[in-house]
Amino acid sequence: MPLRTAFAVSVSKTAAALSRATGRGDGSVIGGRLGMMIDPDLLAHLAAGRQIALVSGTNGKTTTTRFTAAALGVLGDVATNSFGANMPTGHTSALARAGTTRYAVLEVDEHYLAQVIQATQPRVVALLNLSRDQLDRAKEVAMMADLWRQALASHPAVHIVANADDPMVVYAAGAHPVAEVTWFSAGQRWQDDSHVCPACGGHIQRGEAGGWACANGDLRRPTPQWTLLDGEVVDPEGQPHEVKLQLPGTVNLGNAATALAVAARFGVNPVDAIPRLGSVASVAGRYAQVEREGRLVRLLLAKNPASWLEAFEMADVAPTLLAINARDPDGLDTSWLYDVDFSPLRGRQVLVSGDRAMDLAVRLEINDVPFTHVKTFADAVGAVPQGRLEVIANYTAFQDIRAELDRVL
DSSP, X not given: OOHHHHHHHHHHHHHHHHHXXXXXXXXXXXXXXXXXXXXXXXXXXXXXXXXXXXXXXSSSHHHHHHHHHHHHTTTSOEEEOTTOOOSHHHHHHHHHHHOSOSEEEEEEXXXXXXXXXXXXXXXXXXXXXXXXXXXXXXXXXXXXXXXXXXXXXXXXXXXXXXXXXXXXXXXXXXXXXXXXXXXXXXXXXXXXXXXXXXXXXXXXXXXXXXXXXXXXXXXXXXXXXBEEETTEEEOXXXXXXXXXXXXXXXXXXXXXXXXXXXXXXXXXXXXXXXXXHTTOOOBTTBTOEEEETTEEEEEEEOOSHHHHHHHHHHSOSSOEEEEOOOSGGGOSOOGGGGGSOOGGGTTSOEEEESTTHHHHHHHHHHTTOOOEEOSSHHHHHHHSOSEEEEEEEOHHHHHHHHHHTTTOO
């Protein structure tokens, strides 16, 4: 390792450790930022010699990354950005902290995928989905698919594991050599961003069993090698595998199927990987269950229309706290609330909180969902009977509630 790189790694690890010790955060960003100031090519140097998988998409990448790292653990130690810092500073910090490992699994923000592929030269890239997100700063969905397509076409040797159910993902992977794409089927509950073919602008026609095709014939759903059938993951040989997860929802079975498909490219047998997936109980606090004053609190993160739809499917029919902020990490525009159908919450005790609780209150009134406004998480706990309390919150609201729970997650 060049002297400058070694010094940058030392500074990165020290800064991250100091950040954690002083309670200012996990240090993933500051450690990577300082290291890259010293050595701008630090990520490439740290990636050299490792077999790397990248995981990207609008939703599910943190959980899929955690599952994939667990699956690759069959082969040995795996470096990963488990705290969710998914930009190059976070990747740099994660690899520096891990030291020498043969394998790495990195969650990548979809806007940085091209840059991170170039720096890390991964063995596998997993493409999960593309949908609208943070309207004040995120790119339009079809534009994002185009950027992915260009980036992947420039790296034909990289193997892609891609979601056959999302037309935007299929288009992005479409310029890649057919032999270097593995298709999986994880479903697509949110379809509002893929009514139009990104290749020609024609209408996407949908059929039974998840099938879809462009009306003009320019794009159609590929045949997936990995599928979900009756709650089991079916591998390319047609062998079904029962996957028992601690994490809720059909969406996490899809995330698990993706992880198994990625791990298989490294030679991991699904039979060996599946028990490791079942050991994952929480991902950066998401899905964690904590007892507080006789209430069993479960935290679900939801950041955009697609993830809110999935959160409603995961949550039990129980008192539910919805918390919305609009700070920089969340995106400042809350108009996306009008893309979410909140009617599944009818019949539950619903509470609203957060900096933009009134925006959420107006949206709930439109959907005829009665609610109560509470100022704090503690007020919410006191307002519901003993038993289950579901909490669905976006980024900073989620972290605020974690802080009130004394970060026991």
